[in-house]
Amino acid sequence: MSYKCVVLIKQVPDTRAITGDAMNEDGTVNRSKLASIPNPDDLHALEVALEIKEKFGATVTAISMGLPEAAQVLREALYRGADDAILVTDRRCAGSDTLATSHILSCAIKKVGADIVLCGRHSIDGETAQVGPQIAEFIDAAQLTCVGELKDVDKNSITVRRVLDNGWQDAKAPLPCLLSVTDQANEPRVGAATRLMKYKNATTSANYDGDVNELREKNLLIEQYDLDQIGVDLSRIGFNGSPTKINRTQKVILEAKEVKEISPTQEGISAMVKELIEDHSIN
């Protein structure tokens, strides 16, 4: 049997490399100053999908919702081993919160169909870890969050080890099932250089003047859908359809406290310790 796996990959700014000049005065982030990368956890999710493909037989479709530039993360998915890629891009997506995003992605998943949906545990820009469970709800699937290891897949079920706050749990869920995968699950493969060269040329139909079928045959096509093509309920998305809204954002500005400089000598340190004992910071 061949399972249908869908992997969700988000393009994110590399927030780990954030510096002061990537911040605007109003506390928003200037994304153009940051490199765009596939969300780190999502590559672990892709690796689990590839593991399922190799051990149990499966097709792997990568889906991303984002700006046209997000095609880049799908190219990466293809060269790492995904069979197909779909980009959902539409101006009307703007302002969507996690619930709205989950609605859009779940429509795309329903269009292609899936036995196993895999996503990252959380994204490094949104960091909510909400999209996975919310998609599971909308596609009426079981959910296994915080997956740290794939154990088994059989006709009707999937078994994984979940890594939890205090310990772990081996759980078996019926298909269809959504997995949110942590970075403990595996070491994502890099992909062969020849594949890298080939898939550099993968492109969306919107950006291709020639015969799209030719692209498809060479497996270099990134399918592109807008919201109408996947049957999104427009009242549930965008700024107006999103239940949460941003009231304001602030740059993190640290309050300057009164700081005493202590010399790294025994006298200096002893005086400090004495002060701390006197004000009961040390008992």
Next chain:
Amino acid sequence: MVDVNKKGDVWVFVESLGSKVEDTSLELVGKARELADELGVQVGAVVLGSEIAGLDERLICCGGDKVYMCQDPLLAHYQVSSYSKVLCDIANEYNPSIILFGATSVGRDLAPRVAARLGAGLSADCTDLQIGSHKDSVTGKTYDDILLQICPAFGGNVIATIINFDKWPQMATVREGVMKMPELDRNRKGETIKHTVNLSKEDLVVEILDELVTEKTVDLKGSDVVVAGGAGIGSKENFKLLWDLANALGGVVGATRPAVDLGYISEEHMIGATGVTVRPSLYIAAGISGALQHQTGMWDSKKIIAINTDPDAAIFDVAHYKIVGDFNEVIPMMIKAIKAKC
């Protein structure tokens, strides 16, 4: 969707282990009390499980007004399918204005699924919750007495205030240790409401084959003194010096994420955005650069001593005592000074 119900109570989803309510849930009840007082409504605590008798008392002492007891053998083990069903049912019945969850493995698994089913908004990992108003820039309409959900975004580089004015209940998850533990008032009175659960075996979708629950061994949150080390400590052996200092002060050892990743110390010692939040009387940071992701987990400490060889390290921005120097030399001096005084 649950309608906007301004008279709705402030609810906490309660997690418990055995006969003990988890600290996170008690902290949330304390916060819910503040919010409910400001709104002029009551605090509801919702407890699900198979053996939960007696937990209501504790929740009332911590500030609860109504405790909804959902007791059923099928709720013995947490599962998203059964728990979300019960929680959505009870929310639809009583129409709360706010539901708070701990940002625990359970809370993060459950809250988004419940929010999706209710069509409600949810914000993750709030560091503060307040009541306030919001003026919608598009319609010009002002919404009063709504929940301001304050949370870090973009890897902790931005603080965002999230609101949800039309698709209620307003839902948020909060990390352990972020809210203060409420004081116990043994004389507080409250009401216990037995809620009949409507579950069948089919509601248990997942089969739990095996599990290991480890007790948390370090009590970072409960400790008055935390001695934390970062990548600058350089090795597991060098970390021993921090343990010595912690022992001399009766404290515990904490760490940054890189120190954990490098294997100097285990993950349960991690402090910061993805670790534990602490607010001890004394926080000693050694070999820590002071990235925001680390600072958000410790900046409420009453006194902060920072030891770093780099005079421009960001950790000095939040320190009360700045020591520019090598921890290998400074820490032994501190131990010596402490031993001499006591």
